[in-house]
Amino acid sequence: AQSVTQPDIHITVSEGASLELRCNYSYGATPYLFWYVQSPGQGLQLLLKYFSGDTLVQGIKGFEAEFKRSQSSFNLRKPSVHWSDAAEYFCAVGDTDDKIIFGKGTRLHILP
Amino acid sequence: DADVTQTPRNRITKTGKRIMLECSQTKGHDRMYWYRQDPGLGLRLIYYSFDVKDINKGEISDGYSVSRQAQAKFSLSLESAIPNQTALYFCATSAYSYNEQFFGPGTRLTVL
Numbered sequence: 001a002q003s004v005t006q007p008d009i010h011i012t013v014s015e016g017a018s019l020e021l022r023c024n025y026s027y028g029a030t031p032y033l034f035w036y037v038q039s040p041g042q043g044l045q046l047l048l049k050y051f052s053g054d055t056l057v058q059g060i061k062g063f064e065a066e067f068k069r070s071q072s073s074f075n076l077r078k079p080s081v082h083w084s085d086a087a088e089y090f091c092a093v094g095d096t097d098d099k100i101i102f103g104k105g106t107r108l109h110i111l112p
Numbered sequence: 113d114a115d116v117t118q119t120p121r122n123r124i125t126k127t128g129k130r131i132m133l134e135c136s137q138t139k140g141h142d143r144m145y146w147y148r149q150d151p152g153l154g155l156r157l158i159y160y161s162f163d164v165k166d167i168n169k170g171e172i173s174d175g176y177s178v179s180r181q182a183q184a185k186f187s188l189s190l191e192s193a194i195p196n197q198t199a200l201y202f203c204a205t206s207a208y209s210y211n212e213q214f215f216g217p218g219t220r221l222t223v224l
Contacts, residue, residue: 009152032210043116043202043215044155051210090154094210097168098143104154 002027002095004103012109015083021076021106023065023091032094033074035065036102039087047089050074061085086110115139116216118203124222131190133219135203144186145213146170146178149200158201161186193223 005024013019025031032051036044048059055067065076074091091103116137125131135144142163147155157170159178167178175197179187190197200220204213 034212041217043217044204044213045215046212049212098162098209099157099160099170100210100213102147102155104152 002031002093002101004091004093004101006089006091006103006106008106009104010107010109012111013081014111016080019076019078019081019085019108021089021091021108023074023076023103024072025074025091025093026072027093030069032100033065033067034092034094034100035059035063035074035076036090036092037061037087038090038105044090047076081108081110083110083112114217116203116205116214118201118216118219120219121217122220124224125193126224127194129193129223131193131221133188133201133203133221135186135188135216137184137186137203137205137214137216139205139207139214140183141205141207141214142183143206143208144180145204145206146176146186146188147202147204148172149202149218155202158188190221190223193221195223197221198223 003026034049035047038044047063048057050057050067088105088107090105092100095101119134145160146158161180177189203216206213
């Protein structure tokens with residue numbers, strides 16, 4: 001089965017600073033990769049997805065992610081975070097039988 | 113109105129009780145999913161359905177059952193609730209394989 005690892009449980013950055021959230025996956029072929037965000041008290045919302053093509057993917061809210069096959073990684077980045085970005089972020093990979101496997105999440109804290 | 117709704121939003125029950133969580137969607141999607149979220153464990157798939165006649169077990173189906181009453185409705189039941197089923201439960205829908213999943217707001221279930 002496929003798996004997703006998010007090494008950082010919590011990340012704290014200052015408002016206006018850059019952000020990178022790490023994600024590593026295990027998959028034999030070209031994976032379907034996703035980043036979702038969960039704001040407090042909310043369901044999950046898709047930030048961006050990678051299926052094929054350009055390895056740098058742009059998403060909503062100013063986020064981007066880069067697929068690196070050699071490193072089995074799909075890290076999420078944002079040049080300058082805002083206080084409203086405080087949330088939990090989930091990386092996910094498409095599994096067999098059309099399922100999606102989610103990582104355990106990284107909680108982002110923003111310092112004013 | 114929200115595209116994916118879940119009822120109830122919060123429920124406190126006692127060990128041994130039967131509980132049903134309901135999910136409705138207006139997105140017209142065939143695929144529906146039930147997930148469970150526990151702190152530090154991310155989202156784990158309980159059951160999923162690709163159409164009214166297609167129900168599949170996910171990673172953690174023991175102790176749960178589902179019913180797909182119509183394309184728009186997918187219910188999750190706990191036949192005899194136990195305390196370790198205390199969690200946040202999410203319903204999600206998608207249009208086709210590995211596409212964006214749209215999540216409901218979640219049901220917080222507490223089993224005493």
